[in-house]
Amino acid sequence: MNALGRRNEIVSVTHELTDERRQLMREGLIDAIIDQDPALEVRAAVEALAAHFGRKDDPPACLTTSIHIHLIENC
Numbered sequence: 001m002n003a004l005g006r007r008n009e010i011v012s013v014t015h016e017l018t019d020e021r022r023q024l025m026r027e028g029l030i031d032a033i034i035d036q037d038p039a040l041e042v043r044a045a046v047e048a049l050a051a052h053f054g055r056k057d058d059p060p061a062c063l064t065t066s067i068h069i070h071l072i073e074n075c
């Protein structure tokens with residue numbers, strides 16, 4: 001966007017908060033980050049598969065993951 005001279009014309013939103021994306025936000029290259037705790041989502045999916053194939057006795061708990069929106073002010 002810098003090379004095109006459009007840095008202030010385009011809003012950039014990405015997902016999953018990482019150190020690299022946090023730095024890009026501080027540099028003004030990302031405007032917002034939507035974070036959903038991917039590790040928790042993966043764990044829930046593995047537990048659901050294990051229960052489905054009889055590798056786990058208890059059915060998976062109904063899981064709702066929270067969504068966090070990070071902006072420059074709270075990142």
